[in-house]
Amino acid sequence: MYGRNWSFRITWFRLLMIGFVLIAAAAALYRFVYGLGALTNLSDEWPWGLWIGFDLLCGIALAGGGFSTALVVHVLHKDKYLPIARAALLTSLLGYIIAMVSLFLDIGRWFNFWRPFFYWGFHSVLFEVFWCISLYTTIQVLEFGDIFFEKVKFPALKKILGYMMTPLLILGIILPSLHQSSLGSLYIVAIDKLYPLWWSMLIPFFFVWSAFFLGPAMVTVEGTLAARAYGRDPELPVFQSLTKLTMWMMIIYFIVKMIDLNYRGVFGMAFNGSYESNMFLIEMIVFILLPIFMYAIPSIRTKLWGVVTASLLVVVGVVFNRMNVVFTGMAKSVGGSYFPSIWEFLITIGMWSALALAYLFIVENFSILPKEEHTHSTHTNYGTGFNA
Amino acid sequence: MSKSVLVDITRCIGCRSCMVSCKSWNDLPAMPSEFSNNWDSPGKLSADTWTNVSSYVLEEGEQLKWRFVKRQCMHCNEPACESACFTHSFVKTKEGAVIYKPTELNQDYCVGCRYCMIACPFDVPGFQWDKAFPYVQKCRFCYDRMKEEGLEPACVTACLTGALTYGERDEMLALAQDRMSKDLRYIKHVYGEKEYGGTSWLYISDVPFDQIGFKTEVFNRPVTQKAIPSLTWDVLKWTPYIFVGWGALLTAMRAYTKRRAEVHNEEDLYGPVDPKE
Numbered sequence: 043m044y045g046r047n048w049s050f051r052i053t054w055f056r057l058l059m060i061g062f063v064l065i066a067a068a069a070a071l072y073r074f075v076y077g078l079g080a081l082t083n084l085s086d087e088w089p090w091g092l093w094i095g096f097d098l099l100c101g102i103a104l105a106g107g108g109f110s111t112a113l114v115v116h117v118l119h120k121d122k123y124l125p126i127a128r129a130a131l132l133t134s135l136l137g138y139i140i141a142m143v144s145l146f147l148d149i150g151r152w153f154n155f156w157r158p159f160f161y162w163g164f165h166s167v168l169f170e171v172f173w174c175i176s177l178y179t180t181i182q183v184l185e186f187g188d189i190f191f192e193k194v195k196f197p198a199l200k201k202i203l204g205y206m207m208t209p210l211l212i213l214g215i216i217l218p219s220l221h222q223s224s225l226g227s228l229y230i231v232a233i234d235k236l237y238p239l240w241w242s243m244l245i246p247f248f249f250v251w252s253a254f255f256l257g258p259a260m261v262t263v264e265g266t267l268a269a270r271a272y273g274r275d276p277e278l279p280v281f282q283s284l285t286k287l288t289m290w291m292m293i294i295y296f297i298v299k300m301i302d303l304n305y306r307g308v309f310g311m312a313f314n315g316s317y318e319s320n321m322f323l324i325e326m327i328v329f330i331l332l333p334i335f336m337y338a339i340p341s342i343r344t345k346l347w348g349v350v351t352a353s354l355l356v357v358v359g360v361v362f363n364r365m366n367v368v369f370t371g372m373a374k375s376v377g378g379s380y381f382p383s384i385w386e387f388l389i390t391i392g393m394w395s396a397l398a399l400a401y402l403f404i405v406e407n408f409s410i411l412p413k414e415e416h417t418h419s420t421h422t423n424y425g426t427g428f429n430a
Numbered sequence: 431m432s433k434s435v436l437v438d439i440t441r442c443i444g445c446r447s448c449m450v451s452c453k454s455w456n457d458l459p460a461m462p463s464e465f466s467n468n469w470d471s472p473g474k475l476s477a478d479t480w481t482n483v484s485s486y487v488l489e490e491g492e493q494l495k496w497r498f499v500k501r502q503c504m505h506c507n508e509p510a511c512e513s514a515c516f517t518h519s520f521v522k523t524k525e526g527a528v529i530y531k532p533t534e535l536n537q538d539y540c541v542g543c544r545y546c547m548i549a550c551p552f553d554v555p556g557f558q559w560d561k562a563f564p565y566v567q568k569c570r571f572c573y574d575r576m577k578e579e580g581l582e583p584a585c586v587t588a589c590l591t592g593a594l595t596y597g598e599r600d601e602m603l604a605l606a607q608d609r610m611s612k613d614l615r616y617i618k619h620v621y622g623e624k625e626y627g628g629t630s631w632l633y634i635s636d637v638p639f640d641q642i643g644f645k646t647e648v649f650n651r652p653v654t655q656k657a658i659p660s661l662t663w664d665v666l667k668w669t670p671y672i673f674v675g676w677g678a679l680l681t682a683m684r685a686y687t688k689r690r691a692e693v694h695n696e697e698d699l700y701g702p703v704d705p706k707e
Contacts (some may be wrong), residue, residue: 234645
């Protein structure tokens with residue numbers, strides 16, 4: 043199979059996505075020339091909107107599958123999870139690239155983006171976020187290099203990368219642990235702005251913990267999608283045994299959340315009937331407790347639909363939580379109103395289309411997904427992998 | 431030696447001379463007014479309006495009370511914006527002014543991330559949304575006048591009624607106490623003395639602060655009196671220990687489990703997907 047020519051099949055759906063990417067690129071160009079006000083609905087009351095709230099915060103959180111899988115597979119050496127390791131790395135890398143691109147679009151003086159490398163503003167949470175995200179993206183590119191050079195033969199470079207792999211893997215877990223939590227710490231400054239159901243000195247813990255337990259769920263959803271798209275068998279046994287980890291981490295998350303609310307004396311606010319309290323209850327009941335129960339019940343967990351539905355709830359739940367922090371929880375104190383403009387949506391759609399296209403291109407040209415015989419597939423190409 | 435301004439709400443007549451002098455000294459463009467259901471114009475701070483006077487009509491029995499509140503950057507003793515900025519584009523000078531783009535050296539380091547706007551507890555900084563290369567803008571306590579010419583801020587000079595008094599912060603606090611003790615109409619509270627670790631701009635008033643738009647309570651509890659940077663630092667200071675500790679733990683776990691795990695040839699495990707299948 044190696045040495046095969048580069049290929050990228052064009053379908054109507056892929057053409058549509060390419061169209062979205064082109065629209066987004068044109069809109070981004072317009073934004074660079076005429077400023078943020080010309081295209082977005084951002085204002086002094088709402089300095090951060092869709093791009094920071096969704097593309098950056100959720101993009102990074104959804105990429106959490108990269109570091110949780112790396113921890114399980116490469117540090118704890120749980121080899122039964124190897125089949126999903128590379129796919130998780132790839133999604134994570136693409137997620138970070140989306141986050142970096144959206145950040146670059148969002149910052150006003152983008153040509154200054156490199157300044158924080160040379161200015162040690164270590165008293166700022168953003169400093170830690172910036173350093174960790176840039177370094178971790180670099181590390182993921184290097185980790186991916188190991189896969190890249192399997193196809194593009196360059197033995198010398200591959201050997202060097204091989205030597206570097208252990209420190210890279212370790213750093214590739216420390217750095218995301220740090221910045222997933224500091225993305226939460228960003229909101230500590232918003233002490234009297236963010237609704238107390240979300241503001242907490244423990245918000246860094248909640249962010250890193252949820253990014254971690256989101257990982258296996260994201261891998262499950264993404265693995266099922268990929269299996270569907272390519273007519274393969276989903277890695278059901280792997281998905282199922284991952285649910286145990288997710289479930290226990292979510293139970294701990296829920297308990298710590300309850301203790302934290304009680305400790306700060308704001309537990310009652312969850313039931314005061316306000317918009318915020320209702321959103322909080324939805325977050326806790328639908329997106330935390332419900333998946334915990336689904337994971338706990340064997341007759342649901344062992345079915346593909348069960349594990350995928352529960353995982354989807356976890357994924358949507360983390361997005362919901364980030365949206366609550368960025369929008370719901372801030373709305374009352376900052377005043378004014380914000381709803382993203384059509385262009386903010388189009389640029390977001392374009393970026394996620396680019397991510398999907400990149401994913402498709404890479405799995406079709408590099409060794410990311412396990413060979414079919416490994417998954418005990420019933421396809422006719424059984425065994426071809428070894429001959430290739 | 432930290433400079434300060436004491437704003438006496440009882441003395442303000444809402445003439446807005448301070449707004450005019452601020453615009454003219456700092457060379458800021460005018461803002462076209464819009465119809466609104468209050469007496470304020472333009473009504474809020476922005477990149478081009480660094481100070482703004484809001485009007486409040488309070489009903490007290492048969493009587494109507496007009497009160498006017500001049501707003502601008504509060505110049506916190508320990509500013510949240512300064513701690514939030516990762517390019518050090520905000521500086522609290524020893525004179526007490528919190529200024530953006532402080533020196534020749536780093537005047538163009540701002541990346542326009544707007545985290546300062548999230549951080550500010552008073553929602554002061556404004557962003558130049560209409561510019562291709564925007565800056566964040568806010569009151570700079572007329573640092574140029576203060577520093578080079580020893581002058582008071584333009585707004586204080588323009589004030590006709592003595593609502594604004596400029597001086598050392600401890601003197602202004604003493605003056606506030608003095609006025610409050612001589613006239614019982616004053617609320618016994620100096621706004622800015624302790625809020626968010628204290629601010630350089632201080633307010634005294636004869637009507638409760640929460641009725642004239644001041645943040646005294648949020649989410650049914652008094653506003654924070656701790657300086658915001660100290661809260662962030664309580665979390666950030668753990669970073670190096672987590673880095674080293676977590677790193678050591680991961681390395682140890684990897685070394686420990688590796689011995690037991692069998693070695694895989696990853697090239698045999700994975701393969702490209704053939705979309706034509």
